[in-house]
Amino acid sequence: MITVNNVTKKYGKTKANNDLNFTVGDGEIAILLGPNGAGKSTIIKCICGLLRFEGTIEINGAPCRSLDAKRQLGYIPELPALYDMLTIEEHLEFIARAYGLTDWKAKADSLIERFELDDKRKKLGKELSKGMQQKVSICCALLFEPKVIIFDEPMVGLDPHAIKELKLIFSELRDQGVSLLISTHMIDSVEDYWDVAHIMMNGEIRATRRAEELTEADESLEALFFSITEGEA
Numbered sequence: 001m002i003t004v005n006n007v008t009k010k011y012g013k014t015k016a017n018n019d020l021n022f023t024v025g026d027g028e029i030a031i032l033l034g035p036n037g038a039g040k041s042t043i044i045k046c047i048c049g050l051l052r053f054e055g056t057i058e059i060n061g062a063p064c065r066s067l068d069a070k071r072q073l074g075y076i077p078e079l080p081a082l083y084d085m086l087t088i089e090e091h092l093e094f095i096a097r098a099y100g101l102t103d104w105k106a107k108a109d110s111l112i113e114r115f116e117l118d119d120k121r122k123k124l125g126k127e128l129s130k131g132m133q134q135k136v137s138i139c140c141a142l143l144f145e146p147k148v149i150i151f152d153e154p155m156v157g158l159d160p161h162a163i164k165e166l167k168l169i170f171s172e173l174r175d176q177g178v179s180l181l182i183s184t185h186m187i188d189s190v191e192d193y194w195d196v197a198h199i200m201m202n203g204e205i206r207a208t209r210r211a212e213e214l215t216e217a218d219e220s221l222e223a224l225f226f227s228i229t230e231g232e233a
Contacts, residue, residue: 034200
């Protein structure tokens with residue numbers, strides 16, 4: 001579970017996040033929607049313990065900057081950050097060693113095959129396209145089986161097969177009780193698998209809806225999104 005309480009992040013006098021409050025439950029897929037500059041990436045970096053902020057954030061009850069929280073958290077950033085001189089296989093081995101994993105190779109092989117990287121195992125990070133780097137980043141985050149996973153614009157740069165596999169993985173992880181937080185500005189990429197949506201604008205959450213609420217109200221997520229973002233533009 002992710003718990004965000006009264007979180008504010010300032011850059012000088014500018015509030016990138018202003019008093020944010022939300023939770024992501026076990027086995028729940030939550031999405032952060034908003035235009036560029038809405039504050040989505042900032043709150044994600046706060047949750048991952050990469051930025052200082054006012055308020056509290058917990059990962060399964062542990063402060064987000066604690067070692068306990070980091071052991072349970074997987075993070076796939078918008079821009080992959082691979083090591084230039086490590087191969088795909090070596091990236092996965094690095095993660096396995098960092099987390100003290102045993103019997104991890106079968107899991108690594110399965111992820112490599114699912115994302116069609118099998119014939120590129122020996123390629124260096126610097127030789128990979130952005131889409132391939134994104135696939136490796138996803139594989140690394142999933143390898144140690146975290147209880148909470150955060151994706152920042154996960155579909156950008158992926159080919160159709162990888163997008164299909166990633167959506168299947170989202171469903172599998174939800175069934176396993178994993179908490180998923182997905183940030184995006186591409187509504188059509190998330191419309192068929194989310195549980196709760198938070199729409200951000202100018203550093204604040206302007207609306208929160210559960211999927212069943214929109215269904216009962218015969219309301220679309222796209223219509224709600226544009227009524228908020230274009231109404232305030």
